Amino acid sequence: MGSSSSSRNKIPNAQELMDQTGFSSAHLLRLYDRFESLDRDNRGYLSPDDFEALGGLAMNPIGGRIIDAFFSSGIPWTFPPLSGFWLISVQLTETVTKKEHSKSSPTAGPGSSNLYDLDRDGKISREELLQVLRAMLGLQVTEEQLQSIAERAIQEADLDKDDAISFDEFKKSLEKVDIDTKMSIGFLK
Amino acid sequence: MPSRTVSHGSSGRLRGLFLVMVLVFLEGSVFTLAVASSDQRSPTTAHSGGHKATDHGSHNNTGKAFPVLDLNYENVRVPFEISLWVLLASLMKLGFHLVPHLSNIVPESCLLIVVGLLVGGIIRGTGETVPPVLDSKLFFYILLPPIILDAGYFLPIRPFMENLGTILIFAVVGTLWNAFFVGGLLYGVCQIGTESTSILSRIGLLQCLLFGSIISAVDPVAVLAVFEEIHINELLHILVFGESLLNDAVTVVLYHLFEEFSGIGSVTLLKGFLGVISFFVVALGGVLVGVLYGILAAFTSRFTSHTRVIEPLFVFLYSYMAYLSAEIFHLSGIMALIACGAVMRPYVEANISHKSHTTIKYFLKMWSSVSETLIFIFLGVATVAGPHDWNWTFVTVTVILCLVARVIGVVGLTFIINKFRIVKLTTKDQFIIAYGGLRGAIAFSLGFLLEKEHFPEREIFLTAIITVIFFTVFVQGMTIKPLVELLAVKKKQEAKRSINEEIHTQFLDHLLTGIEDICGHYGHHHWKDKLNRFNKKYVKKCLIAGERSKEPQLIAFYHKMEMKQAIQLVESGGGIKMPSAVPSTVSMQNIQPRPPTKPAAERAIPQLSKNKEEEIRKILRTNLQRTRQRLRSYNRHTLVADPYEDGLSDLLLKKQKMFQIEKKLKEMNTYLTVPAPPPDSPTMCRARLASDPQAYSIKPASNKVPMIQVDLASPQSPDSVNLLDEFGQANQQEEEEQGLMMKPPSRPREAKKPGEEDEAKDQQKLMRCLSDPGPSADEDEDGAFLP
Numbered sequence: 001m002g003s004s005s006s007s008r009n010k011i012p013n014a015q016e017l018m019d020q021t022g023f024s025s026a027h028l029l030r031l032y033d034r035f036e037s038l039d040r041d042n043r044g045y046l047s048p049d050d051f052e053a054l055g056g057l058a059m060n061p062i063g064g065r066i067i068d069a070f071f072s073s074g075i076p077w078t079f080p081p082l083s084g085f086w087l088i089s090v091q092l093t094e095t096v097t098k099k100e101h102s103k104s105s106p107t108a109g110p111g112s113s114n115l116y117d118l119d120r121d122g123k124i125s126r127e128e129l130l131q132v133l134r135a136m137l138g139l140q141v142t143e144e145q146l147q148s149i150a151e152r153a154i155q156e157a158d159l160d161k162d163d164a165i166s167f168d169e170f171k172k173s174l175e176k177v178d179i180d181t182k183m184s185i186g187f188l189k
Numbered sequence: 190m191p192s193r194t195v196s197h198g199s200s201g202r203l204r205g206l207f208l209v210m211v212l213v214f215l216e217g218s219v220f221t222l223a224v225a226s227s228d229q230r231s232p233t234t235a236h237s238g239g240h241k242a243t244d245h246g247s248h249n250n251t252g253k254a255f256p257v258l259d260l261n262y263e264n265v266r267v268p269f270e271i272s273l274w275v276l277l278a279s280l281m282k283l284g285f286h287l288v289p290h291l292s293n294i295v296p297e298s299c300l301l302i303v304v305g306l307l308v309g310g311i312i313r314g315t316g317e318t319v320p321p322v323l324d325s326k327l328f329f330y331i332l333l334p335p336i337i338l339d340a341g342y343f344l345p346i347r348p349f350m351e352n353l354g355t356i357l358i359f360a361v362v363g364t365l366w367n368a369f370f371v372g373g374l375l376y377g378v379c380q381i382g383t384e385s386t387s388i389l390s391r392i393g394l395l396q397c398l399l400f401g402s403i404i405s406a407v408d409p410v411a412v413l414a415v416f417e418e419i420h421i422n423e424l425l426h427i428l429v430f431g432e433s434l435l436n437d438a439v440t441v442v443l444y445h446l447f448e449e450f451s452g453i454g455s456v457t458l459l460k461g462f463l464g465v466i467s468f469f470v471v472a473l474g475g476v477l478v479g480v481l482y483g484i485l486a487a488f489t490s491r492f493t494s495h496t497r498v499i500e501p502l503f504v505f506l507y508s509y510m511a512y513l514s515a516e517i518f519h520l521s522g523i524m525a526l527i528a529c530g531a532v533m534r535p536y537v538e539a540n541i542s543h544k545s546h547t548t549i550k551y552f553l554k555m556w557s558s559v560s561e562t563l564i565f566i567f568l569g570v571a572t573v574a575g576p577h578d579w580n581w582t583f584v585t586v587t588v589i590l591c592l593v594a595r596v597i598g599v600v601g602l603t604f605i606i607n608k609f610r611i612v613k614l615t616t617k618d619q620f621i622i623a624y625g626g627l628r629g630a631i632a633f634s635l636g637f638l639l640e641k642e643h644f645p646e647r648e649i650f651l652t653a654i655i656t657v658i659f660f661t662v663f664v665q666g667m668t669i670k671p672l673v674e675l676l677a678v679k680k681k682q683e684a685k686r687s688i689n690e691e692i693h694t695q696f697l698d699h700l701l702t703g704i705e706d707i708c709g710h711y712g713h714h715h716w717k718d719k720l721n722r723f724n725k726k727y728v729k730k731c732l733i734a735g736e737r738s739k740e741p742q743l744i745a746f747y748h749k750m751e752m753k754q755a756i757q758l759v760e761s762g763g764g765i766k767m768p769s770a771v772p773s774t775v776s777m778q779n780i781q782p783r784p785p786t787k788p789a790a791e792r793a794i795p796q797l798s799k800n801k802e803e804e805i806r807k808i809l810r811t812n813l814q815r816t817r818q819r820l821r822s823y824n825r826h827t828l829v830a831d832p833y834e835d836g837l838s839d840l841l842l843k844k845q846k847m848f849q850i851e852k853k854l855k856e857m858n859t860y861l862t863v864p865a866p867p868p869d870s871p872t873m874c875r876a877r878l879a880s881d882p883q884a885y886s887i888k889p890a891s892n893k894v895p896m897i898q899v900d901l902a903s904p905q906s907p908d909s910v911n912l913l914d915e916f917g918q919a920n921q922q923e924e925e926e927q928g929l930m931m932k933p934p935s936r937p938r939e940a941k942k943p944g945e946e947d948e949a950k951d952q953q954k955l956m957r958c959l960s961d962p963g964p965s966a967d968e969d970e971d972g973a974f975l976p
Contacts, residue, residue: 060703129692136695141744149692149747157689 123164126150212280274322277308278562296666298414298565302659305569313573323564323571328634329522330513332564335556336410337523338508340434341530342553348427355606355614356431359622363432363598364405364439370594371587372401378586392646395451400650402443403636404591404657408629409433409523411658414561415627415666422679425618429625437523437631438472444635445519451643475521479528482511486529487536487732500545501552504537536732539745543752564630571633572655578648587653588660591628599623617676624669627661628654691746 129150137146157165262269281304285292291300312320349356376397412433416426446464486507493500508529515525538546599622607613614622636654639647673680702718 060699060706132696133692136692136699137744145744145747149744152747153689153692 123162123166125164126154129153129165210284270320274563274566275559277304278559278566281566282558282562292418294667296415296418296662296670298411298561299663299666301562301565302569302572302662305566305571306573307569308566309570309573312570318574321571321574323567323630323634323637325634325638328564328567328630329516332560332567333410333631334509334512334522334526335553335560336413337434337512337526338505338530339553339557340409340413340430341527342504342508342534342549344527344531345423345427346531348423349431352424352427352431355610356428356435358602358606359428359432359599360435361439363602364402364407364436365443366598366601367405367591367594368398368402368439368443370401370597371405371590372398374590375401375583375586378582392649393451395447396644396646399444399447399451399639399644400587400636400653402440402447403632403650404587404628404654405594406436406440406628406632407433407626408631409437410561410564410631411627411629411662411666412625414565415662415669416625419670419673420681421621421673422681424612425621425625425678426681428618429622434523434527435472438468438475438521440631440635441519441521442468442471448639448643471519471521472524474518475515475524476528478515478518478520479511479525479530480532482507482514482525483529483532484732486533487540490533490537490540491732493541497542497545500541501548504533504549505552507533536729539729539733568630568633568655568658571637572659575637575651575655576648577652577655578646579652580649583649584653584656588657591657591661595626596623599626617678620676621669621673621678624665624672627665628658629662630658633658 130146133146133150154163154165157169159169160166278301281301282297285297285300372394376392376394379392379397407429409430412430416429442464446460446467450460486503489503489507490500493503508526511525511529512522515522541549599619603614603619603622632654633651636647636651639650641647644650698717702715706715
């Protein structure tokens with residue numbers, strides 16, 4: 001990519017960002033272009049409707065949650081934090097693969113748990129699980145079936161029998177799933 | 190069942206072993222006789238043609254009495270010998286497991302080769318010529334396809350696809366590297382290291398390269414045989430195994446290429462270029478043929494709902510046709526077979542009946558098992574039989590070069606691959622991958638196929654191939670297990686696929702697809718998502734019959750799990766006598782194989798109509814009348830409350846619960862899973878004990894027990910002690926409202942679940958109480974477990 005210095009100057013604090021995130025300049029440029037194309041009204045930061053305009057997210061069953069997760073933290077999504085977010089997905093997988101599963105499974109961490117846990121009480125209750133299932137399975141299944149699946153899921157994961165899945169239980173139930181290979185987005189270098 | 194094998198004891202095993210040895214001995218002698226007699230008969234058959242009867246008659250004068258007992262071996266010779274071989278193979282398999290400890294130290298493949306050597310030795314010892322059993326045609330068209338189909342049909346698609354890049358690099362680049370390295374260096378050694386008059390120096394470069402390409406392919410049969418026993422983690426298994434499957438394309442191309450070249454004798458650049466193109470044609474063509482047949486098979490299975498019996502046949506036939514069709518065009522038959530199996534599986538499984546599924550599974554396992562055994566035995570026999578030309582230099586250099594090439598190849602490729610992988614391959618992984626590169630019968634058969642005219646050094650090659658095979662199978666095969674232990678390589682985790690995993694995996698997939706969308710990055714997940722959508726929208730509608738085409742994957746998975754548990758429950762718990770309290774807890778443990786079981790699993794149960802329930806209740810009540818009365822007479826506390834005696838119920842409930850809690854306290858540590866006995870109508874539990882197999886999918890509330898523990902100190906009424914969400918509330922509500930009636934379906938969240946849960950437990954209790962023999966045991970049990 002012809003990432004000349006002029007285009008790099010487009011990005012504020014480019015060098016700083018590159019150092020922080022470890023992305024290459026071509027990479028960063030690509031992300032910046034994406035940022036600009038998302039930011040339709042050129043406000044300099046992203047807002048929910050920018051995301052909603054993305055067709056893919058609209059089709060995604062949990063698209064709404066992703067958008068919420070982005071914006072609920074209150075950070076104005078200018079470019080630096082955004083690149084930071086993108087970094088997280090890549091970086092976390094690297095730390096995880098250094099075989100520190102037990103201590104920090106950050107990919108299965110507050111990020112994804114929060115996507116389930118809408119009311120932020122730190123647990124995934126049956127209702128929340130039901131909502132997730134409803135979103136993913138849509139109208140193809142009856143309410144009963146959804147409930148029984150949710151029931152079963154909670155039964156399997158819920159070790160302290162509080163009828164909700166806490167973050168630890170969540171992590172434990174996923175220990176067999178190889179999170180690192182899943183939570184990985186291979187960026188082209 | 191574990192209990193039965195334990196009771197077998199060592200004496201039983203020895204006895205079994207002895208019997209097997211006798212059988213084998215008999216069979217072996219019959220076999221030798223058969224071989225001997227066949228040789229004697231063959232000249233006579235040449236003369237007499239088809240007239241066996243007259244052959245006999247000609248020995249005697251005409252007008253002789255009608256032969257009452259006649260010996261005519263020739264007619265049945267071929268099928269007879271085949272059956273003898275298969276029988277020998279199967280008896281061997283039996284025998285190995287009877288010999289204590291042997292199968293732990295030595296992998297089965299080694300033992301089978303030894304047996305083959307023995308049989309070959311015996312045959313040769315009796316002076317007969319050893320039959321050329323490992324005929325290439327037999328091998329490639331009959332023995333190999335079942336193994337590959339078994340592998341392809343049950344290929345774990347997800348890990349395979351995720352690691353496809355790595356696998357392809359190992360298979361293609363790795364095999365090429367091996368072939369050229371071994372071939373080239375061998376040629377160098379032959380030319381330089383020996384005198385010019387030695388036969389070695391006459392081996393041309395092309396021949397060496399051909400030899401290299403034959404010997405460099407990792408063999409799926411050997412890998413399967415050895416890796417199956419060591420249970421390493423899924424990643425390594427799929428890497429080595431996938432490599433062994435996919436390198437077939439490379440092997441086929443190289444083989445034909447070099448064979449062609451050494452026949453003609455001139456190599457041009459154009460031909461080299463064509464060789465590269467032919468590689469793509471062979472590989473992709475094979476896959477295409479496989480996919481085509483796979484889709485055909487899936488489509489056919491859509492219409493088999495009325496002829497369930499022949500469903501498995503379609504699966505086998507289409508796959509075999511795919512293999513043969515690919516072989517017609519010199520495409521990679523193995524890849525066709527794998528593609529066919531992998532493509533057709535999801536659709537066929539959605540269409541066929543459960544019994545057909547079981548049939549397919551077990552037939553495939555059976556055939557592949559027998560095939561594998563036969564292959565190794567034949568390898569042994571062929572070693573004894575085959576013309577050998579032992580050349581120290583050649584053989585040792587080959588062995589060393591193979592090892593070195595493999596190690597260098599793996600290390601070098603991993604270095605490159607790790608740049609693109611998220612989960613890097615560690616040194617341990619690399620070592621196992623390198624060490625697991627076993628050669629096997631495919632190499633031998635390919636070598637056997639070589640023609641003598643073009644390859645005067647064929648015998649040298651064969652000897653070397655056999656030596657390498659022996660080395661890898663024996664040395665590497667035997668030592669890989671201790672090495673795996675030593676290096677503490679991650680083992681395969683017992684795959685209990687829980688519904689949680691499935692939900693969260695799907696959720697993560699969606700999440701990552703979403704993130705990729707935001708990033709504008711069309712990566713792995715994006716394409717997978719697109720493929721899934723396409724699949725759901727178009728393909729499934731065509732290939733899956735009826736309603737199930739709309740069933741989302743999660744639901745299908747859920748149903749599968751339910752069915753599995755139901756069947757497990759029936760097999761382990763239904764109707765088994767539980768003589769006393771202690772064993773009954775053991776069998777309860779068996780019944781609930783997975784502690785986190787789900788009481789409300791009777792998702793299927795809601796389908797029982799009211800009428801059916803009534804019917805069932807009536808039947809059961811009449812049959813179980815006696816039991817109930819007997820129990821009643823022993824202990825007032827354990828009164829099985831009659832649904833029609835409403836007045837009694839509340840009082841009894843309370844009493845029973847107190848009693849149960851005390852019992853629980855005492856017996857807490859002895860029980861792994863003890864269903865909390867929620868008071869409920871016994872008729873409900875009887876209703877569950879229905880002929881409806883799905884009703885058996887009770888998941889006794891095993892989880893409930895710890896809860897009781899926790900809440901014991903609560904000052905609340907004993908009812909709330911149960912404090913399971915559904916249960917506690919259920920019971921309370923029950924107490925308030927209706928005593929022992931069935932739960933009203935109007936309960937807000939869990940429509941019928943509490944009822945079902947109760948029923949689940951009751952059913953268990955009922956099963957126990959049905960089989961309780963003696964009064965004293967009964968009392969305790971009833972106290973604990975009957976309402």
